[in-house]
Amino acid sequence: MALITVQDLSLGYDGQSILEHLNFTVNEGDYLCIVGENGSGKSTLMKTLLRLQEPIGGRVLMEKELRDGEIGYLPQQTLVQRDFPASVREVVLSGCQGRRGFLPFYSKADRALAEENMKRMDIADLENRCYRELSGGQQQRVLLARALCAAQKVLLLDEPVSGLDPKVTAEMYELIASLNRSGVTIIMVSHDIAAAVRYASHILHIGGRVFFGTKEEYLRSDIGKYFLAAPEEVKE
Amino acid sequence: MISTLMFYLQYPFVRYALIVGVLIALCSSLLGVILVLKRFSFIGDGLSHVAFGAMSVAAVLGLTNEMLLVLPVTVICAVLLLRTGQNAKIKGDAAVAMISVGALAFGYLLMNLFSTSANVSGDVCSTLFGSTSILTLSRREVALCVILSVAVVLIFVVFYNKIFAVTFDESFARAAGISADRYNLMIAVVIAVIIVLAMNLVGSLLISALVIFPALSAMRIFKSFFSVTVCSAVLSVVCALAGILVSILAGTPVGSTIVAADVAAFAVCYLVGKHANLQGA
Numbered sequence: 001m002a003l004i005t006v007q008d009l010s011l012g013y014d015g016q017s018i019l020e021h022l023n024f025t026v027n028e029g030d031y032l033c034i035v036g037e038n039g040s041g042k043s044t045l046m047k048t049l050l051r052l053q054e055p056i057g058g059r060v061l062m063e064k065e066l067r068d069g070e071i072g073y074l075p076q077q078t079l080v081q082r083d084f085p086a087s088v089r090e091v092v093l094s095g096c097q098g099r100r101g102f103l104p105f106y107s108k109a110d111r112a113l114a115e116e117n118m119k120r121m122d123i124a125d126l127e128n129r130c131y132r133e134l135s136g137g138q139q140q141r142v143l144l145a146r147a148l149c150a151a152q153k154v155l156l157l158d159e160p161v162s163g164l165d166p167k168v169t170a171e172m173y174e175l176i177a178s179l180n181r182s183g184v185t186i187i188m189v190s191h192d193i194a195a196a197v198r199y200a201s202h203i204l205h206i207g208g209r210v211f212f213g214t215k216e217e218y219l220r221s222d223i224g225k226y227f228l229a230a231p232e233e234v235k236e
Numbered sequence: 237m238i239s240t241l242m243f244y245l246q247y248p249f250v251r252y253a254l255i256v257g258v259l260i261a262l263c264s265s266l267l268g269v270i271l272v273l274k275r276f277s278f279i280g281d282g283l284s285h286v287a288f289g290a291m292s293v294a295a296v297l298g299l300t301n302e303m304l305l306v307l308p309v310t311v312i313c314a315v316l317l318l319r320t321g322q323n324a325k326i327k328g329d330a331a332v333a334m335i336s337v338g339a340l341a342f343g344y345l346l347m348n349l350f351s352t353s354a355n356v357s358g359d360v361c362s363t364l365f366g367s368t369s370i371l372t373l374s375r376r377e378v379a380l381c382v383i384l385s386v387a388v389v390l391i392f393v394v395f396y397n398k399i400f401a402v403t404f405d406e407s408f409a410r411a412a413g414i415s416a417d418r419y420n421l422m423i424a425v426v427i428a429v430i431i432v433l434a435m436n437l438v439g440s441l442l443i444s445a446l447v448i449f450p451a452l453s454a455m456r457i458f459k460s461f462f463s464v465t466v467c468s469a470v471l472s473v474v475c476a477l478a479g480i481l482v483s484i485l486a487g488t489p490v491g492s493t494i495v496a497a498d499v500a501a502f503a504v505c506y507l508v509g510k511h512a513n514l515q516g517a
Contacts, residue, residue, distance in 0.1 A: 073412070080274065085459055150412045
């Protein structure tokens with residue numbers, strides 16, 4: 001079942017398009033990886049999917065429930081967060097905020113949900129720790145738990161492993177893959193094409209040339225061969 | 237000493253000063269936590285200069301109720317400043333500095349050109365440093381201050397979780413369907429109201445201290461947003477109380493005495509925080 005259908009989408013700023021005639025669909029349970037060079041419009045595409053930015057052409061069709069802000073988002077870390085005094089519990093709970101509407105305080109159900117997602121991300125013991133004192137990998141887990149509080153069905157991850165060391169990066173990818181196996185649809189923006197083809201079910205490559213298809217199709221395609229081969233050529 | 241205090245407390249103007257001082261300290265410290273985290277520490281300074289400029293205009297125009305002009309002008313500037321903070325051709329700090337210095341110069345210029353009293357530098361000094369205005373509050377001003385402070389605290393409590401979400405991570409909040417713009421606007425309006433109120437207490441130059449110090453002190457020690465907010469409010473109120481009482485007993489200027497108390501509190505918190513970190517490590 002298609003959760004998100006993108007038809008003939010054009011993206012850009014101030015009427016200048018950086019990406020044109022984009023078509024792809026995301027089905028329930030997919031693991032879509034959006035790859036491309038810097039400046040190819042990955043972040044813009046992400047903002048459009050979150051409806052933070054209007055497309056300059058084309059359409060994004062979403063399942064009804066997704067339209068009410070029901071996409072869990074893992075943004076890149078901001079400068080503000082680095083010295084923000086907040087406990088892990090406070091950060092995770094804030095994921096429930098979108099659904100509260102005008103109600104000012106959290107309900108028991110919200111707290112239970114936060115508790116559950118902290119357990120799921122294996123950070124329950126960090127509950128009262130200060131967010132800014134955690135390691136990069138732990139911080140990402142906290143933000144993932146928050147995203148899961150906002151939405152159970154679809155997660156949109158913006159460069160989730162940037163700044164993490166190789167071991168923690170691998171753990172992070174495994175964690176995301178396990179979420180995907182438990183039925184969460186994943187859309188991930190990444191630089192890391194090698195990891196993308198290892199974990200994703202579908203690849204969207206944007207930039208000079210556009211490719212959308214399953215991982216297997218990508219591996220057979222010219223563009224996929226080119227970009228996957230490139231690093232090895234450099235090594236030799 | 238106690239008897240001297242009791243003697244002074246018989247006077248309504250001293251009681252008014254205490255009430256207003258504590259309320260403003262409370263409000264500014266609540267908002268201070270957010271402003272410091274949003275990297276807008278200096279907005280207090282900037283906006284207070286805007287309020288000073290607006291006050292000069294009101295004085296020149298001979299308005300009887302200068303609040304009618306000062307409040308809207310300050311609110312508009314606050315909204316503009318916080319808005320440019322997000323996607324700006326002129327970055328937040330530069331915009332604050334620009335508006336701040338511009339309004340200050342403009343206000344002083346107006347006061348000089350169209351001076352309505354003989355003692356211009358005295359007027360300017362008291363508007364900037366708030367030397368005596370807190371001791372000359374009328375019953376109506378106190379009532380206004382109480383009402384506005386209650387409103388600010390209520391707004392803060394009711395929207396506490398939203399404010400946290402929007403301040404901690406604006407893009408996530410937007411994606412989750414919280415209209416961040418609305419809350420940023422609300423924060424801007426509340427800040428402007430507090431600053432116009434606080435001008436009566438410490439004058440425009442020292443408002444920044446009321447906004448920044450309690451928040452920074454609390455952040456030395458505490459690690460969660462809730463505890464930082466509560467600690468900042470408590471510290472601010474205690475320092476304001478101590479400052480006003482000392483200034484009554486020792487005859488020092490109210491504003492600077494409060495700020496001195498805040499600085500002392502910061503020093504203590506810094507040491508406590510350092511000690512706690514060493515022990516933790």
